[in-house]
Amino acid sequence: MIRFExxxxxxxxxxxxxxxxxFALDAGKMTFLTGHSGAGKxxxxxxxxxxxxxxxxxxxxxxxDLAKLSHRQIPMLRRKIGVxxxxxxxxxxxxxxHNVALPLVVSGFHPRDVGRRVRAALDKxxxxxxxxxxxxxxxxxxQQRVGIARAVVNKPPFLLADEPxxxxxxxxxAEIMELFKEFNNVGVTVLVATHDLALxxxxxxxxxxxxDGLLINNTAKFSNPAKFIDNDQGLPNRTEDTPIQNxxxxxxxxxxxxxxxxxxxxx
Amino acid sequence: MFHSRNKKKGSPTLKPVRQLxxxxxxxxxxxxxxxxxxxxxxxxxxxxxxxxxxxxxSLVTLLVLAIxxxxxxxxxxxxxxxxxxxxxxxxxxxxSLYLHDHIDDAEGRKLAAEIKTWEGVGTTEYISQEQALVSxxxxxxxxxxxxxxxKNPLPAVVxxxxxxxxxxxxTAKEIExxxxxxxxxxxxxxxxxWLKKVQSVTNFIHQAVTGLSVLLAIGVVxxxxxxxxxxxxxxxxxIVVTKLxxxxxxxxxxxxxxxxxxxxxxxxxxxxxxxxxxMLVLTSSxxxxxxxxxxxxxxxxxxxxxxxxxxIGCAGLGWLGxxxxxxxxxxxxxxR
Numbered sequence: 001m002i003r004f005e006x007x008x009x010x011x012x013x014x015x016x017x018x019x020x021x022x023f024a025l026d027a028g029k030m031t032f033l034t035g036h037s038g039a040g041k042x043x044x045x046x047x048x049x050x051x052x053x054x055x056x057x058x059x060x061x062x063x064x065d066l067a068k069l070s071h072r073q074i075p076m077l078r079r080k081i082g083v084x085x086x087x088x089x090x091x092x093x094x095x096x097x098h099n100v101a102l103p104l105v106v107s108g109f110h111p112r113d114v115g116r117r118v119r120a121a122l123d124k125x126x127x128x129x130x131x132x133x134x135x136x137x138x139x140x141x142x143q144q145r146v147g148i149a150r151a152v153v154n155k156p157p158f159l160l161a162d163e164p165x166x167x168x169x170x171x172x173x174a175e176i177m178e179l180f181k182e183f184n185n186v187g188v189t190v191l192v193a194t195h196d197l198a199l200x201x202x203x204x205x206x207x208x209x210x211x212d213g214l215l216i217n218n219t220a221k222f223s224n225p226a227k228f229i230d231n232d233q234g235l236p237n238r239t240e241d242t243p244i245q246n247x248x249x250x251x252x253x254x255x256x257x258x259x260x261x262x263x264x265x266x267x
Numbered sequence: 268m269f270h271s272r273n274k275k276k277g278s279p280t281l282k283p284v285r286q287l288x289x290x291x292x293x294x295x296x297x298x299x300x301x302x303x304x305x306x307x308x309x310x311x312x313x314x315x316x317x318x319x320x321x322x323x324x325s326l327v328t329l330l331v332l333a334i335x336x337x338x339x340x341x342x343x344x345x346x347x348x349x350x351x352x353x354x355x356x357x358x359x360x361x362x363s364l365y366l367h368d369h370i371d372d373a374e375g376r377k378l379a380a381e382i383k384t385w386e387g388v389g390t391t392e393y394i395s396q397e398q399a400l401v402s403x404x405x406x407x408x409x410x411x412x413x414x415x416x417x418k419n420p421l422p423a424v425v426x427x428x429x430x431x432x433x434x435x436x437x438t439a440k441e442i443e444x445x446x447x448x449x450x451x452x453x454x455x456x457x458x459x460x461w462l463k464k465v466q467s468v469t470n471f472i473h474q475a476v477t478g479l480s481v482l483l484a485i486g487v488v489x490x491x492x493x494x495x496x497x498x499x500x501x502x503x504x505x506i507v508v509t510k511l512x513x514x515x516x517x518x519x520x521x522x523x524x525x526x527x528x529x530x531x532x533x534x535x536x537x538x539x540x541x542x543x544x545x546m547l548v549l550t551s552s553x554x555x556x557x558x559x560x561x562x563x564x565x566x567x568x569x570x571x572x573x574x575x576x577x578x579i580g581c582a583g584l585g586w587l588g589x590x591x592x593x594x595x596x597x598x599x600x601x602x603r
Contacts, residue, residue, distance in 0.1 A: 049511075051602050072515070079513035089508050106514035108302045150512070 001027045002048060002158070002189065007057035009043050009213075017043035019213045020057070025191060027062075027157070030184040032200045033193040035210035041193040044210070045160050048191075049081060050074045061158070079107050082151030086163035088143045090135040096122070096146050097131040103154045121149040125179065141172040148179055152188070159183055161192045165199065173199055307521070314525035317498075318533075328494050332534030335487055336581055337541045339480035340569065344542065346472060348567055362439075364425045364446055365454040372423070378451060379425045385445065387438045389430030396423050422453065484584055487534070491527050491588030499523060499596045507602045516597055523593040524586055531585020535578045542569065 002025040009018040018040045025031050033041050046052040047059050050066055059066040061077065069077060082103075090099050100121055104114045122128045125145040127138075135143055144164060151159060161180065165173035177192075177199055184190045194200065200207055209217045318325045364382075366375055372395050379393040394402070399421040404413060413420075427446075429439055443457050499506070506519055550566050557564040569577070 049602075075510070075513040075515045077513075078511065083511065089511065091505055091508055093505070102509065102514075103512040105306070106509060106512055106518050108299050108306070110298060110302045111305055 001025065001060070001062055002191065003060040004044075004047075005058045005060070007047065007054045007059055009040075009047060009052060010055045017213050018047075018054075018210075021210075021213075021215045022057075023208055023215060025189060027189050028184070028187050030181065030190040030203075030205045031192070032203075032205055032207040033191055033210070034195055034197065034200060034207055036195065039210040040213045041210055042162055043213075045083075045162050045191070045193055048158075048160060049083060050077055075106070079103065079154060080156050081158040081160060082154070082156040084144070084147050084151045084159070084161040084164045086166040088135070088147040090143060090146055090150075092134060092136045094134075095132050096127065096135055096138070099135055099146055100131075100149045100153050103150060107154060109154075117153055118149075121153040122146075124152070125149045140167050141175070144168065144172075144176060145179070148176070152183060157187075157189060159188050159190045161190075161194075163194055164192065165194060165196055170198070174202075177203065306518075310522045311525045314522050314529055317522075317526065318529060328490065328530060329534050329537055332487055332490055332530060332581075332585075333537035333541060335483045335490070336534055336538035336577070339476060339483050340538060340577060341542055341545065342476045342479065344546075344567070344569055346469075346476060350469065351567065361426055361428050362443060362446065363456040364427070364449070364452045365422045365456065366425065366451055367453045368422065370423060370451045374451065375423050375425060378449070379427075382425065382427055382446070385442065387429055387442055389428045391425060391427040394424045394426065396421055399424060425452075487531070487581065487584045488588040488591070491530050491585045492592040494530065495523050495527055495589045495592040496596055498526065499593060499600075503600060506597060506600050510600070511602050519597050520590070520593045523597075524589045527585040527587075527589020527592075528582050529585070531588075532578055532582040534585075535581035538581075539569070539574055539577065 004021050004023050007018055007021045008016065010016045021040075021044070033044060035041055043052065047054055047066070048061065050069065054067065061080070064077070066077070091102075097118055100118045101114050104117055109117070119128060119131070122131055125148055127142060127145055127149065130138065130142070135146055138146065144167075148164075151161075159180065164180075165176050168176065173196060180190050180192060181203070207217070208215060364378075366378075370378075372393075375393045375395065379391040382388055383391040396419050400413070400419050403409070403421060427442075429442060439457070443455060446452060446455050509519055546566060546568055553564070553566050
């Protein structure tokens with residue numbers, strides 16, 4: 001479970017990235033986090049990872065108050081959270097295998113178990129045949145899948161993704177999302193930050209929407225994120241009345257769901 | 268456990284997260300210890316490998332360190348040899364009583380035993396005329412001259428040392444006066460001022476070499492620290508990613524500490540090689556000199572125990588330098 005209680009984050013520059021944000025993500029649920037660039041998506045993920053600490057309020061991971069974790073305890077928290085980044089954060093001085101093995105090596109797994117688990121994770125993302133290659137020789141989509149394998153290799157209960165499909169075409173993006181869904185199906189709590197609204201619309205999961213550091217829909221299950229977002233960030237130009245199109249061009253099931261729920265959530 | 272991704276869509280392909288086999292989870296102690304040990308071996312090998320990937324700069328660093336280590340070590344060896352040459356003058360004050368020619372060996376020995384009972388006297392020794400001659404020939408360098416003389420010119424001697432506890436100027440003077448009253452003693456030789464001079468000179472050299480050793484030890488720590496800092500800078504990306512996936516500072520520090528250890532130990536080995544090369548060159552010329560003076564003096568090296576101590580000490584200094592650098596720079600590298 002991830003829970004934010006009146007969380008405010010103000011940077012040293014005086015910029016307030018998050019203002020009084022409260023929400024709770026139940027264990028085993030998949031959630032999207034969306035909003036225009038600079039709305040505070042990355043800051044929110046950084047607070048969960050303790051890359052930043054909240055200025056006010058409390059962040060809970062399971063029953064852990066993150067404000068009470070010392071610097072030395074941060075690694076133990078990060079081992080519980082797999083993270084996928086837009087720029088993958090892969091190391092090009094070693095093979096795909098050794099990139100994926102890193103989380104296991106740092107948490108003290110036996111070399112024998114490391115091999116078994118790394119191959120299982122690579123198999124899961126379909127890259128078992130490329131374990132000896134350098135990630136630099138892989139395509140963007142393959143690099144992202146190596147990043148995902150690394151995020152899940154130690155089977156963390158939480159999986160965060162920061163714009164995981166930012167650099168990928170729609171077909172590859174859908175494939176990546178499908179992977180996240182599969183992890184969610186086996187009980188991983190997944191939080192995906194993205195502004196790929198078309199992608200979100202096709203998946204029946206809850207969305208948290210941030211605008212200028214404020215959480216503007218807290219309770220919605222199937223809200224349509226499109227109508228909450230300022231359209232000055234190069235996002236697809238839609239109105240509330242325009243159904244979101246899936247790649248084949250027909251209105252999707254979730255769009256209809258969105259419409260049903262939007263009235264109750266639009267406060 | 269994961270299965271192939273070719274499975275039918277919709278069916279769960281992963282078991283629930285928390286179902287981990289106990290044997291494969293790093294919670295029990297022996298498992299953790301074994302993994303920890305394996306990691307240390309791996310990291311030590313990797314650190315050594317890293318040194319060999321940049322052979323030129325590693326070698327330059329090792330040579331700089333080796334020279335900094337060889338200098339004070341060489342001075343210490345030189346001092347130890349000098350002290351052996353001048354006799355052990357630091358520990359005690361010695362008074363020599365030259366006996367009259369008519370005193371025979373038995374009387375001489377009796378006198379030595381008697382003086383030994385005096386208050387403030389540490390040890391006494393009777394040296395007969397013959398013993399004096401043998402010792403003079405072997406150490407002074409005038410061996411040839413003296414063997415050409417018709418008669419042994421050396422008198423029998425009783426030497427006495429003043430025990431360390433009662434070594435003050437007044438007791439020394441008191442004992443000197445007492446020996447002068449003895450009938451069998453022809454002459455008393457007691458030069459305190461000369462001893463004081465020798466003592467102060469050796470003290471000065473000792474202090475200078477100690478100071479130099481401390482400075483160069485600090486130099487070793489700083490050079491290793493700076494080298495490790497550069498190494499950390501070149502591996503920033505790796506450190507940040509390791510922190511993101513839950514690597515502790517201790518885990519990240521480990522390869523750098525091993526690198527410092529290797530720099531310290533490696534440079535100590537090179538320093539020892541430099542020293543033994545220097546000894547080899549000096550031994551022949553010293554043999555020439557002592558041969559010219561009819562002396563048996565030989566140069567003593569560092570010895571096995573001191574060499575091992577040097578190796579361990581330098582490895583420790585390298586480790587310290589690496590620790591100081593990594594404690595400071597790794598903490599500052601946080602993912603943004």
